[in-house]
Amino acid sequence: MAALICEVVYRGIFQKNLAARIARGIVLSARKSGRWGIAFGRYGDSPQRNGIPAKDFAIVADSKEELEQNMARYEPKHTDVTIVLDDTLAKGVESWAWYGLQPINRLTVPHGTVLMTSLQSFDELLKDIHKKDAIYTLALVRARASFSGLWVYREDHTEVRILGALARIAPSFLTLDGVGQAIKEIEWGSDLKVESAKKAYGRIETREVKITEGSAEIPFSFGLPKWWEMREGVTIPAIPVGKPKEGGKGYVPERNPYFKKYTSRTMRPVIDFDKCVKCTLCWIQCPDSCFDVMPDGTYDANMEACCGCGVCEAVCPVEQCITMVNESLFEDNASQWEMWRTDKDRYQAWMAGKIGDKVATVRSHGFRFRGQYEQELKRDLDTGGVEITAGIPGENAQHKTV
Amino acid sequence: MAVATKAAPAAAEDKELLISGSEAVAEALTLADLDVVTAYPIRPYDTVMQAIAKKIANGQLVAEYIVAEGEHSQFEIVKHASTVGARVFCGSSGVGWAYAMECLVVTPPLRVPMVCLVGNRALDDPGAFGVEHNDALFVRDLGWMLCWIDSSQEALDTTLIAYRVAEDRRIFLPCAISADGAFLTHSQALTLVPPKEKVDTFLPRYNRGDLLLHPDNPITVAPQANEDWVIEIRRQNDEAMKRASTVIEEAYADFRRVFGRAPDNPWFEEYMTQDAEVVLVGMGTISLPIKVAIREMRAKGKKVGLVRLRWFRPFPTEKLVAALSKAQAIGVIDRDYSMGSPFMSGVVANEIRAAMYNADRRPPLLSFISGLGGREVTLEDVYKATEMCYGAAKAGRSDAKTHWLGVRD
Numbered sequence: 001m002a003a004l005i006c007e008v009v010y011r012g013i014f015q016k017n018l019a020a021r022i023a024r025g026i027v028l029s030a031r032k033s034g035r036w037g038i039a040f041g042r043y044g045d046s047p048q049r050n051g052i053p054a055k056d057f058a059i060v061a062d063s064k065e066e067l068e069q070n071m072a073r074y075e076p077k078h079t080d081v082t083i084v085l086d087d088t089l090a091k092g093v094e095s096w097a098w099y100g101l102q103p104i105n106r107l108t109v110p111h112g113t114v115l116m117t118s119l120q121s122f123d124e125l126l127k128d129i130h131k132k133d134a135i136y137t138l139a140l141v142r143a144r145a146s147f148s149g150l151w152v153y154r155e156d157h158t159e160v161r162i163l164g165a166l167a168r169i170a171p172s173f174l175t176l177d178g179v180g181q182a183i184k185e186i187e188w189g190s191d192l193k194v195e196s197a198k199k200a201y202g203r204i205e206t207r208e209v210k211i212t213e214g215s216a217e218i219p220f221s222f223g224l225p226k227w228w229e230m231r232e233g234v235t236i237p238a239i240p241v242g243k244p245k246e247g248g249k250g251y252v253p254e255r256n257p258y259f260k261k262y263t264s265r266t267m268r269p270v271i272d273f274d275k276c277v278k279c280t281l282c283w284i285q286c287p288d289s290c291f292d293v294m295p296d297g298t299y300d301a302n303m304e305a306c307c308g309c310g311v312c313e314a315v316c317p318v319e320q321c322i323t324m325v326n327e328s329l330f331e332d333n334a335s336q337w338e339m340w341r342t343d344k345d346r347y348q349a350w351m352a353g354k355i356g357d358k359v360a361t362v363r364s365h366g367f368r369f370r371g372q373y374e375q376e377l378k379r380d381l382d383t384g385g386v387e388i389t390a391g392i393p394g395e396n397a398q399h400k401t402v
Numbered sequence: 403m404a405v406a407t408k409a410a411p412a413a414a415e416d417k418e419l420l421i422s423g424s425e426a427v428a429e430a431l432t433l434a435d436l437d438v439v440t441a442y443p444i445r446p447y448d449t450v451m452q453a454i455a456k457k458i459a460n461g462q463l464v465a466e467y468i469v470a471e472g473e474h475s476q477f478e479i480v481k482h483a484s485t486v487g488a489r490v491f492c493g494s495s496g497v498g499w500a501y502a503m504e505c506l507v508v509t510p511p512l513r514v515p516m517v518c519l520v521g522n523r524a525l526d527d528p529g530a531f532g533v534e535h536n537d538a539l540f541v542r543d544l545g546w547m548l549c550w551i552d553s554s555q556e557a558l559d560t561t562l563i564a565y566r567v568a569e570d571r572r573i574f575l576p577c578a579i580s581a582d583g584a585f586l587t588h589s590q591a592l593t594l595v596p597p598k599e600k601v602d603t604f605l606p607r608y609n610r611g612d613l614l615l616h617p618d619n620p621i622t623v624a625p626q627a628n629e630d631w632v633i634e635i636r637r638q639n640d641e642a643m644k645r646a647s648t649v650i651e652e653a654y655a656d657f658r659r660v661f662g663r664a665p666d667n668p669w670f671e672e673y674m675t676q677d678a679e680v681v682l683v684g685m686g687t688i689s690l691p692i693k694v695a696i697r698e699m700r701a702k703g704k705k706v707g708l709v710r711l712r713w714f715r716p717f718p719t720e721k722l723v724a725a726l727s728k729a730q731a732i733g734v735i736d737r738d739y740s741m742g743s744p745f746m747s748g749v750v751a752n753e754i755r756a757a758m759y760n761a762d763r764r765p766p767l768l769s770f771i772s773g774l775g776g777r778e779v780t781l782e783d784v785y786k787a788t789e790m791c792y793g794a795a796k797a798g799r800s801d802a803k804t805h806w807l808g809v810r811d
Contacts, residue, residue: 074629099630224630225634226634227633227634227635227638231621232513232638232642233512233513234512234624235613235621236622238622
């Protein structure tokens with residue numbers, strides 16, 4: 001390998017600084033071993049929107065010529081390492097520019113690596129990640145989806161932990177010493193961060209993924225029209241008016257057939273239809289018009305259109321009628337209302353399992369109240385939980401920032 | 403599809419009026435049953451505003467006359483009116499046209515068949531009123547059809563033709579008609595105004611068709627697009643501009659059939675070029691001093707001719723090359739400038755140089771800049787240019803310079 005090509009897949013806005021820091025860190029770390037490199041974002045994703053998947057890239061090469069060879073295209077067509085900063089992206093990536101669902105491992109080369117921050121097990125993640133017709137390695141750095149890098153959130157060293165893990169994955173391009181030097185001398189000037197990188201180097205978990213493993217879902221996609229097939233005047237058909245649900249009752253609006261929001265979510269609303277008072281607030285306030293009106297007058301969040309913003313939960317006047325739950329707990333996008341109608345007891349049990357999960361319901365992209373993030377970090381530390389900050393008890397105690 | 407035209411009623415007669423170029427445009431707008439016009443004053447464009455206001459006040463024209471707070475809004479308003487199916491008119495001059503630039507840029511890709519009058523005016527600074535063509539030329543690369551006229555009659559006729567071409571579903575591009583400030587906008591000449599019945603047979607109603615913004619035709623106009631869409635949209639515009647060449651020729655042929663006038667060659671006027679050794683080229687009212695000078699020179703045995711370019715976009719490349727390559731020398735007199743361009747020439751000279759590049763026969767071409775800021779182009783200027791062209795013809799080669807005529811030096 002004369003060049004190392006990395007993509008950093010992240011949640012728009014929330015993780016944009018984090019992703020940019022990682023891409024820079026890769027180039028600067030490789031520079032310490034005399035490599036050339038470039039770090040860049042996909043311009044088409046700008047302006048970014050909250051939570052919508054987006055990408056940064058880092059390419060390092062042995063020579064300037066080899067670097068140019070890989071720069072002479074808009075974005076890499078294959079990557080040696082796919083870095084994923086939020087494990088809900090395991091379900092795939094769907095930006096406004098990719099015309100369908102892109103499996104998270106699509107660009108990863110055979111025998112390449114998908115490096116993900118996650119608290120889930122390999123098997124749980126492989127329920128979501130699509131099958132690939134080549135062997136690759138799934139590597140995990142144990143961490144939550146980080147918001148580090150946004151000025152309102154505390155540092156959690158995710159960027160240097162990724163760099164440390166990468167030194168393990170691609171040692172011929174990034175040595176651990178090189179990573180440490182880049183952290184210390186160029187980017188952050190922090191011994192603590194160097195230590196975090198070293199720890200991630202030691203703690204990275206890997207597992208080879210066979211071609212038989214992964215989700216069998218066929219990703220939806222569509223082709224782009226030729227210039228003479230496109231409507232003139234920069235016009236597109238408007239979304240048509242919707243239809244009643246069944247028997248002339250209820251209402252299902254028509255939706256954009258090309259941009260489905262399955263992967264734009266980090267959380268989804270779980271609805272207790274028995275508690276619903278049919279006040280219409282969720283239906284009116286939803287910025288994506290994701291609610292279908294059911295024949296009985298309740299509202300079902302259609303997963304095709306929900307981007308998981310949580311406005312419905314916030315405006316719902318009934319306690320625990322709508323609860324936002326982390327996307328990683330769901331394996332399909334089926335209608336909750338249909339499940340409820342078919343078997344109410346079974347639905348109640350299913351729902352209790354989702355909204356009763358104290359980890360999956362605490363945090364969305366964004367927080368419910370000021371200080372929530374600090375609370376969560378503290379709880380994780382108190383329970384001896386997963387290392388996500390500099391201040392792990394007993395380690396670097398003098399540097400604790402929490 | 404060509405638009406079928408009926409034969410005009412025999413009883414209808416033209417009416418002769420003494421009117422300016424701007425008033426002639428207002429006559430044409432009345433005959434075309436204009437729907438929406440926006441207005442913001444700037445000299446010399448304001449003359450057409452006044453003429454339209456008078457038509458409405460006198461009950462001769464029923465149209466929405468909207469006074470905007472500036473040129474930017476002025477062009478936005480008609481753009482939107484056109485997408486809901488209104489026949490619209492707008493225009494400006496000099497820096498007013500420049501102030502509307504953002505709206506002028508979006509009009510061709512949205513396929514809005516707006517017809518505009520640009521009362522050509524020098525760009526500030528210095529603040530000045532006289533003619534220069536640089537204002538209209540701002541949009542020369544953007545999908546606007548551009549033409550220049552040199553008489554009140556041509557102003558009236560070209561306005562009707564412009565609607566016919568712009569509103570053709572194959573085209574749907576805006577068209578700006580340029581009229582030299584003062585020389586045309588403020589000079590009244592005898593003009594034939596056709597009866598409404600004849601215009602109705604020539605100019606069908608504007609039908610926005612599949613692009614109509616209406617509740618019965620729900621569409622979204624101008625969504626955000628990324629790099630996967632933009633070049634296809636440009637290619638669509640390019641195709642519309644290519645088709646414009648055919649549609650313009652059809653429109654002139656129909657105009658001739660209905661009104662009994664209009665040139666055989668829509669693209670440019672040829673004056674005494676049949677046997678010409680030297681052919682001068684220009685746009686707009688510069689034709690007047692050149693024609694007079696040609697007659698004077700012909701009386702002394704010099705075979706000089708004029709090609710007055712009417713249509714600048716689409717540029718009549720093949721026809722123009724055929725007409726010019728017969729000459730022994732070509733002299734292009736620009737009433738505009740293109741600072742720092744090849745040979746520091748004017749815009750028209752360099753367009754013609756580019757057009758001639760593949761010609762089998764390329765006569766020497768000399769470039770002149772003259773008449774800026776409304777300065778008179780004198781007969782002496784034309785004689786001087788012609789003499790230099792004869793020199794180039796004799797030498798058999800162009801000089802790689804641009805000559806400024808009528809500048810104090």
